Amino acid sequence: MMRLLATLLIGLMVLGQMAQAQNGPLRIEITDGVIEPLPYAVPDFVAETSGAAELASNLARVVAEDLNGTGLFREIPAKAHISQITNFASPVQFADWKAINAQALVSGAVSVSGNDLEVKFRVYDVFAGQELGNGLRFKGTTEGWRRMGHKVADAVYSRITGEGGYFDSRVVFVSESGPKNDRRKRLAIMDYDGANLQYLTDSSAIVLAPRFSPTGDKVLYTSYETGFPRVFVLDVGSVERRVLQDQAGTMSFAPRFSPDGKSVLMSITQNGNTDIHTMPVNGRQTKRLTSSPSIDTAPSISPDGQQIVFESDRSGNQQLYVMPAGGGEPKRISFGQGRYGTPVWSPRGDLIAFTKQNKGRFHIGVMRTDGSEERLLTASFLDEGPSWAPNGRVIMFTRETQGSDGTAALYSVDVSGRNLKKVKVQGGASDPAWSPLQ
Amino acid sequence: MHIGHYISGAAHAGVIGWALWGGAFRDEPPPFEVSGVSIVTTEQFEAALAAERAPQPETDVTAPQAPTQADDVPSLTSQTDDAPALETPDSAEAPEPDATPTPPEEVPAPSQLTDVAPTLEPPSEEMAVLIPRDTTRPMVRPADRVAPEPVAPPEPDTVVDDVVKETTTPDDSVSETVAEPEEATAPEAATTEIVTEAKEQVALAPKASIRPVLRPASRPKPPAETTTDTPSSSSSSTDAAVAEALAETPAAPSGPPLSQGEKDSMRVSVQKCWVVDVGGQSANVTVTVGFSLDRDGKVKGPVTLLSSDGGDSKAVDTAFQSARRAILRCQKGGYKLPIEKYDHWREIEITFNPEKMRLK
Known part of the structure; x- marks a missing residue:
């Protein structure tokens, strides 16, 4: 009888130790998030040719208006930007964009040759410090610049939300x-x-x-x-x-x-x-x-x-x-x-x-x-x-x-x-x- | 006694004597006025009254002159007014006739009316309240942010007062400047659910009261971890490298695990940065991600996707990006976790399950 009680006591102690110890990583489940527009920045696109400055600015505005209009994104105004993007190929200073809580960054460049217009862009996940997808380039005419802006916005929207856009419609x-x-x-x-x-x-x-x-x-x-x-x-x-x-x-x-x-x-x-x-x-x-x-x-x-x-x-x-x-x-x-x-x-x-x-x-x-x-x-x-x-x-x-x-x-x-x-x-x-x- | 009789007898004798010799029984009558009265008949009296009422003719009133015809008769013309000219409408621009008015709906005769008792919706089991459901309540302030914990809108901005007040001059005697505490930015106003336009008209009383979060029971602090033996300076570089590698290898955690309160603290720290797109396909995806923390509570190395449930590959990728942003964005200076339990939170796996969010 005494032996049985001792065995039970030892078993309980072992079980207690096992329960107290935590095997593997700490596991947490989150079921409550927040619903709010995602803050992002889209500075004026870089004008790579003379005469493209106005289009570069206008294209960035079309992209921003498209994204803002969804209610899913909130643009951080340009006056709050710490970094300025003057070269499309330059590395992004993620710390500057983190500092203003920009979770996504859209950079672009525009070049004009006669009536031909070329727009390229990149999308970055600022806090992950990496690009979302690869850079993309559109070619068209200067008359269709608004539509090219919608195309860029559709691509940005798709890369962040994982769904197709609706701006070029x-x-x-x-x-x-x-x-x-x-x-x-x-x-x-x-x-x-x-x-x-x-x-x-x-x-x-x-x-x-x-x-x-x-x-x-x-x-x-x-x-x-x-x-x-x-x-x-x-x-x-x-x-x-x-x-x-x-x-x-x-x-x-x-x-x-x-x-x-x-x-x-x-x-x-x-x-x-x-x-x-x-x-x-x-x-x-x-x-x-x-x-x-x-x-x-x-x-x-x-x-x-x-x-x-x-x-x-x-x-x-x-x-x-x-x-x-x-x-x-x-x-x-x-x-x-x-x-x-x-x-x-x-x-x-x-x-x-x-x-x-x-x-x-x-x-x-x-x-x-x-x-x-x-x-x-x-x-x-x-x-x-x-x-x-x-x-x-x-x-x-x-x-x-x-x-x-x-x-x-x-x-x-x-x-x-x-x-x-x-x-x-x-x-x-x-x-x-x-x-x-x- | 005899004196009274004498006085009474004398008084009576005096009165009798005054009556006899004072003139009380005189023969001449007192003088009076006499007026003459004549007797008339009723006809004569009426005739006399009628004569008093009859109007007296006025003799000074001037008789009005008869008007002459030439002064008052207006001159008449023989021409008639011209009839207004009617414009003939252009057939091409003929206005369309007014639309036939829609006859009003027939009102049934009173005999056809039937009283229908209003149907009362039985209260749900969860709503054991006596107040009507459609009681008008103050409208919820619209907020772009929906979060588990509602945040009241911030105080209104300071406005410039019309009354100008003099500025105070600093006291020279105080040489030490006191740094004013920096004001924190008010948190963005948030509601706990999406309030659509259709929902705005319904009663906004909460269906259930929010239970206060229990304070985690205070636990005695575990004994400080014993420091591991460091290799002696005389050991070779190879031994040092081996020892360093062994130190990096995560040992099996020992000691008491994190309390529920400490786990909740970590959970709340991450969830307030987890942005869920409730209308997107990623809201159908549950992802589990893993990452490592250094002793400062900062993410060390990449955040990796361990598993997912639901949605296509694009939705899974979007859900993972959202989870990764939440972990990286909210770490700031490092997650606040008890350093003495570092072995228990060195590796963390978090499951992001948006199922509850979809219902909001």
Whole structure:
């Protein structure tokens, strides 16, 4: 008995020693971080040829404005810089940039030869003291300097966040002018940041809901120029257009390209019933995908081309449904309070953006493709018509203000709900559609 | 007694004598006035009243002159006013007719109205409160920073007062200059969650109170580590090199490990520099990184990725970069860890798990 007790006592002591000792490294788990813009520095690019100084400064500004506009980055102003980069090839003094808490550094150089423009840049992780990726060089013309700036910003964004950028993209939208009771609408196109505005149609007929093709060279839209809503397709380069669906006794609207750009989804109203159809871009034959006595509209196809999300009032009020791309039994995915509409599948394929109307207010929100994890990102008198940025990170939409003198404007918001801001557009604007990355 | 009878008899006799001889029983009547009265009939009395009320004719009022026609009649012209000229609208610019007003929604007859009791949302189990959920609360100050520990916005900047005050002159008797303490920069305001526009209208009362962090129990300091024997000066250089190499080799840690409080201190030091992009793909990645510290608590050598879970290679690389920045950025002068337990924190592995962050 005494021997057994002694054995137990010794065993406990050994176990205690083993527990007290720490084998291997100290292990810690962190589950709480911070959400804040990453401080970075982008000094003026180095002008390597005479006459390139202005472009060098302007290009750095375009890069900074693109990055700052995401809400993920915070530029450290030039007056706080300790080091000056005067030679693109010189080693970076990381200590000087650490001292001002710059976590990333973008350096660049510009050379101009006649009408040719060359831009090169590098991105550094300051605290790691190393470059992120390799240096990159773009060549173009001086007329396209803004676009080259967007290209550099896209590359910087991609190297720091690990995701594709969206700065070298365009937005087609409906430009609005005149009072609310006599509003003139026409298609317009601009850079994502509001620069280089151009008009694609005149204001002789009402136009609605433009949508880019996957390659960005064509635009689908709905026009009332024949007196009834009809789907048209427009070539962005030549501004030539043709009606896509003109079957007598029908109305067609809410078009959207398939991911391969070969076919078009749209709603067609015939004999008082609205269903979703598909048709080839270069063909005439339509195929009906839904067949309910309700209003089925606003189709959007998933990036893999396998599923379609659309809105329908078949349950009594407007809700979202998902069905196979070739048609089939739809499955309802929205079950919250209020009405849901204008669903758009994310380019990433993981989320669906939508418009929600509830208790007299409109929201832009996102949910998983099965309807779970619904999150409302905005709230106002009238928000509608979401459109995804090409990287699936930002949503642009229409916000209209209340009253007889209310105007429509474009807004954008990060998918996390942060960084809600108004897009700089001259005049009123609605129905934005983001192009793919150029 | 007889005196009273005499006085009474005398007084009575005096009164009787005054009445008899004083004139109280005189024959002549006192003088009075007489007025003449005439009797009239009712008709005569009414006629007399009517005569008093009748108006008296005025004789001094001048009669008005009749107006002459030539002074008052205006002159009339025979021409009529010109009708306003109506412009014929241009057919090309004809204004569009007003839009047909939308008929208002039919209001159902009272008989069709049904009272519907408002549905009350049952409170969740975690919200055992009696206050209504939609109570209007002060709005949260928007902040760009979301951190585990909220930080109140800093005090407003000092403004120049309108009243000019004289500056104080330094006292010459004080020869020693006192260095003023340097003011630390106020921490950036932060909230504990992302407040989207849609969330701003809801009640902002916290659903659960934050428990205070327990102070780590004070523990007796372990005995100081015994110094290792240094090689004697007479030993050869080879022996010295071997001894140095042995000293660099991490020995198995001995002694008490770091307390939970010391581990928490290290964790908090790193997590406040860990920036999570909650909307990015890297928020789906958990990475474990390893690194070494010198005795000053500074990172020695590279920070290496040991393992990852979730996401593609780009997302893993981004998550690793974020973790590495957090470790390197927050070390500053070195992490504050007990030097006597250096063997226990010489090598550190930290797992960065953003799963909780994604829900914010």
